[in-house]
Amino acid sequence: EIHIRINDLEMSVPEGITVLEASHEAGVKIPTLCHLDLHDLQLYNKTASCRVCMVELVDPKDKSRNRLVPACVTKTYDKMRVRTDTIRSITARRMAVELLLSNHPNECFTCPKNLECELQSLAEELNVRKIRWEGERMDYPKDLSSDAIVKDSNKCIYCRRCETGCNVVQTCGILSGIGRGFNAFVGPAFNIPMVESSCTYCGQCVQVCPTAALTEMYHTDKVWEAINDPDKYVIVQTAPAIRVALGELFGMEPGTRVTGKMVTALKRMGFDAVFDTNFAADLTIMEEASEFIYRLENNKTLPMLTSCCPAWIKFIEHQFPELLDVPSTSKSPHIMFGAIAKTYYAERNKIDPDNIVVVSIMPCIAKKAEAARPELTKDEHNHVDIVVTTRELGAMIKEAGIEFTKLPDSEFDHPLGETTGASVIFGTTGGVAEAAVRTAYEWITGDELKGEDVVFQQLRGATGLKDATVEMGDRKIRIGIASGLGNARKLLEEIREGKSKYDIIEIMACPGGCIGGGGQPFHHGNDEVIKKRQQGLYQEDGEKKVRKSHENKEIIELYKNYLGKPFGETAHRLLHTHYEE
Ligand code: HC1
Numbered sequence: 001e002i003h004i005r006i007n008d009l010e011m012s013v014p015e016g017i018t019v020l021e022a023s024h025e026a027g028v029k030i031p032t033l034c035h036l037d038l039h040d041l042q043l044y045n046k047t048a049s050c051r052v053c054m055v056e057l058v059d060p061k062d063k064s065r066n067r068l069v070p071a072c073v074t075k076t077y078d079k080m081r082v083r084t085d086t087i088r089s090i091t092a093r094r095m096a097v098e099l100l101l102s103n104h105p106n107e108c109f110t111c112p113k114n115l116e117c118e119l120q121s122l123a124e125e126l127n128v129r130k131i132r133w134e135g136e137r138m139d140y141p142k143d144l145s146s147d148a149i150v151k152d153s154n155k156c157i158y159c160r161r162c163e164t165g166c167n168v169v170q171t172c173g174i175l176s177g178i179g180r181g182f183n184a185f186v187g188p189a190f191n192i193p194m195v196e197s198s199c200t201y202c203g204q205c206v207q208v209c210p211t212a213a214l215t216e217m218y219h220t221d222k223v224w225e226a227i228n229d230p231d232k233y234v235i236v237q238t239a240p241a242i243r244v245a246l247g248e249l250f251g252m253e254p255g256t257r258v259t260g261k262m263v264t265a266l267k268r269m270g271f272d273a274v275f276d277t278n279f280a281a282d283l284t285i286m287e288e289a290s291e292f293i294y295r296l297e298n299n300k301t302l303p304m305l306t307s308c309c310p311a312w313i314k315f316i317e318h319q320f321p322e323l324l325d326v327p328s329t330s331k332s333p334h335i336m337f338g339a340i341a342k343t344y345y346a347e348r349n350k351i352d353p354d355n356i357v358v359v360s361i362m363p364c365i366a367k368k369a370e371a372a373r374p375e376l377t378k379d380e381h382n383h384v385d386i387v388v389t390t391r392e393l394g395a396m397i398k399e400a401g402i403e404f405t406k407l408p409d410s411e412f413d414h415p416l417g418e419t420t421g422a423s424v425i426f427g428t429t430g431g432v433a434e435a436a437v438r439t440a441y442e443w444i445t446g447d448e449l450k451g452e453d454v455v456f457q458q459l460r461g462a463t464g465l466k467d468a469t470v471e472m473g474d475r476k477i478r479i480g481i482a483s484g485l486g487n488a489r490k491l492l493e494e495i496r497e498g499k500s501k502y503d504i505i506e507i508m509a510c511p512g513g514c515i516g517g518g519g520q521p522f523h524h525g526n527d528e529v530i531k532k533r534q535q536g537l538y539q540e541d542g543e544k545k546v547r548k549s550h551e552n553k554e555i556i557e558l559y560k561n562y563l564g565k566p567f568g569e570t571a572h573r574l575l576h577t578h579y580e581e
């Protein structure tokens with residue numbers, strides 16, 4: 001322990017922590033912008049590039065030797081004295097923001113990050129009232145080349161958070177600094193269009209961008225157009241992870257479950273049918289568990305990798321093309337849902353599938369690009385027509401004038417609305433594996449998992465890499481779980497080297513799984529947000545009467561009436577796919 005003084009507060013702190021960390025303990029707020037320190041997500045950005053956290057280091061003997069230092073990287077030492085509240089430090093912080101604003105588009109009113117922008121909040125917090133240096137500004141065209149991500153380099157403040165997210169956490173290596181000085185911004189090498197890069201559209205760069213330099217491609221107007229077209233029958237489905245995060249956009253605590261309010265809001269917005277992607281998650285388990293048992297019993301390729309996450313699928317296509325036989329061929333749940341909506345549901349309800357529009361509400365930006373993949377659109381009908389993120393849904397609810405917090409609860413429609421506890425945990429890392437184990441265990445052993453036996457604690461938690469062994473009869477099934485593409489890379493390298501010990505591997509591109517998706521409400525650097533959302537999903541699982549996918553009555557009926565056997569011929573045609581090199 002060492003003794004330091006922050007402003008007039010004497011305190012003891014562990015040696016070596018930074019002034020910023022010490023100030024948190026002292027209850028003194030030092031503003032930050034480029035800094036990120038998310039332990040659970042293994043996301044640290046300590047580039048000290050923005051200079052927004054400047055404080056004054058006091059020389060006790062000679063005031064004239066006081067100097068300004070960035071609090072985020074300056075380590076504390078014994079007898080250190082720091083002032084965060086002097087005119088000199090406040091002016092330095094304000095000047096750092098003013099300089100950023102002098103080269104920043106003046107369009108907060110119409111900016112997609114209006115009221116969510118960290119630069120805008122800082123200008124308010126630091127009492128910036130005018131931009132003193134009005135000068136030339138960057139003037140690059142927006143990159144609208146992909147179906148998923150918009151890059152507006154004029155709004156880049158060069159904090160490098162996206163670069164860290166993309167290169168260190170996700171190991172994708174897409175984003176790096178381009179240009180120098182005044183004209184510098186972050187983008188793909190040689191500033192090629194995003195669509196030509198190997199971007200996975202995981203959206204982790206969007207999740208951490210403090211401004212609107214990186215945002216999702218907005219598709220809300222397309223949804224309103226479909227709803228307002230009298231000839232269209234518009235079906236909406238909501239991903240598992242939405243229900244524990246949407247409330248945040250209306251001031252609720254992360255992890256608050258708003259399933260019932262969300263369904264009411266969607267009905268009031270005018271969708272013709274409101275369904276749950278969880279139903280299709282149960283369907284995915286039927287297919288993946290069957291595929292796993294088939295591979296196990298016929299000595300086919302193992303490990304089998306889960307295939308619900310489109311960003312991870314892009315990652316393997318770009319980076320490990322020689323391993324394309326390891327992911328399950330099952331389409332992702334929301335895509336399966338689209339396939340069923342435009343066949344089984346259309347036939348049953350005598351609706352022309354040409355008039356059905358399927359809208360997916362996803363926590364994910366990559367789902368936008370997934371829905372546009374050629375193999376999922378080349379048939380007669382797109383499986384899914386429009387994907388909007390949790391944030392876009394929030395914006396639409398606001399646009400429609402719906403007071404979300406006051407809404408009563410309602411239920412999903414049927415027959416594609418029944419869901420299980422297994423399906424809801426798809427939204428967290430480890431959840432797909434746990435759901436698959438619940439079904440595979442019963443199918444392999446013939447024994448029933450009773451009560452809380454369905455919970456496999458080793459598969460739970462937010463850690464980026466997890467490892468478990470589950471005994472199924474006389475077989476020991478080894479399960480690996482990775483969230484975050486950097487962690488996924490480690491498991492894939494093991495497979496490539498022939499060293500993988502696993503039978504099943506679950507991979508989700510976003511740290512924490514879909515709850516930490518690129519399309520979720522911004523976590524603004526708070527680790528707790530992801531944990532709370534995860535708790536919300538585990539709670540919902542715990543409260544469900546049916547907790548195993550193969551016991552979902554509407555799924556059983558779907559196979560009986562339409563699909564035949566899991567992993568059978570019709571199921572193959574509608575629910576399975578292949579991957580592109
Ligand atoms: Fe996910 Fe999935 S869980 S991929 O993480 O398999 O996006 O929530 O909808 O499709 O069900 C996302 C979440 C989601 C799919 C399901």
Ligand code: SF4
Pocket residue numbers: 149165166167170172173174175198199200201202203204205206
């Ligand atoms: Fe990198 Fe993911 Fe952003 Fe693409 S979406 S640039 S892969 S962080």
